Amino acid sequence: MSVLATRLSSVAITATSPDANIRARLRGRRLSSLELRPGAYDRYTEADLAHQLARTATLLFVARDKAAARLIEAEGLSRRRDPVDARGEAERRYLQRVLTLPVVGTGPDERVRFRAEGMARWSCRIERGTLRRLGEAEFVAETAGAAADLLRRARHETMLLRDECFGLAVPAYTRERERRAEAARRGEPGPYDGDW
Numbered sequence: 216m217s218v219l220a221t222r223l224s225s226v227a228i229t230a231t232s233p234d235a236n237i238r239a240r241l242r243g244r245r246l247s248s249l250e251l252r253p254g255a256y257d258r259y260t261e262a263d264l265a266h267q268l269a270r271t272a273t274l275l276f277v278a279r280d281k282a283a284a285r286l287i288e289a290e291g292l293s294r295r296r297d298p299v300d301a302r303g304e305a306e307r308r309y310l311q312r313v314l315t316l317p318v319v320g321t322g323p324d325e326r327v328r329f330r331a332e333g334m335a336r337w338s339c340r341i342e343r344g345t346l347r348r349l350g351e352a353e354f355v356a357e358t359a360g361a362a363a364d365l366l367r368r369a370r371h372e373t374m375l376l377r378d379e380c381f382g383l384a385v386p387a388y389t390r391e392r393e394r395r396a397e398a399a400r401r402g403e404p405g406p407y408d409g410d411w
């Protein structure tokens with residue numbers, strides 16, 4: 216791992232929800248903690264908590280992106296983000312699409328779902344009745360699972376987009392597996408349904 220990659224993986228960012236009841240910490244590309252202020256969980260509705268979680272995630276990842284940009288700049292490197300600055304058609308296509316790349320992550324029980332667009336605009340959905348059914352610790356675990364799932368999928372989707380734009384030689388079976396998984400998430404029958 217390069218020195219820059221090591222520094223990026225150790226960047227720690229903390230964000231607090233707009234209502235100051237949620238605090239999340241990110242280390243590198245992993246959610247390392249998610250905490251609610253004592254008593255706050257019982258006062259939330261699903262819609263209010265989903266809104267606060269989405270705002271917290273947005274703040275967290277925008278701050279992480281800014282910290283990464285500072286580290287990259289400190290190394291004397293530059294990072295092109297604007298498709299206008301691209302050095303070729305492939306890079307322009309990549310930059311246009313990565314800024315709006317939609318990624319979804321769900322918790323293990325599918326009660327909490329995050330959606331991020333370009334990792335800068337987050338939304339959250341909490342299944343109705345979840346706050347009555349789950350205790351706070353169970354809810355935090357479900358939410359952390361949804362965030363981890365989204366981050367894993369974001370890395371994978373970004374790799375597939377790089378392959379599509381730059382030809383990274385990602386094996387065909389990896390792309391096909393992802394196409395099947397995405398079709399299954401949408402409830403569409405795949406070409407191999409019933410074969411395995």
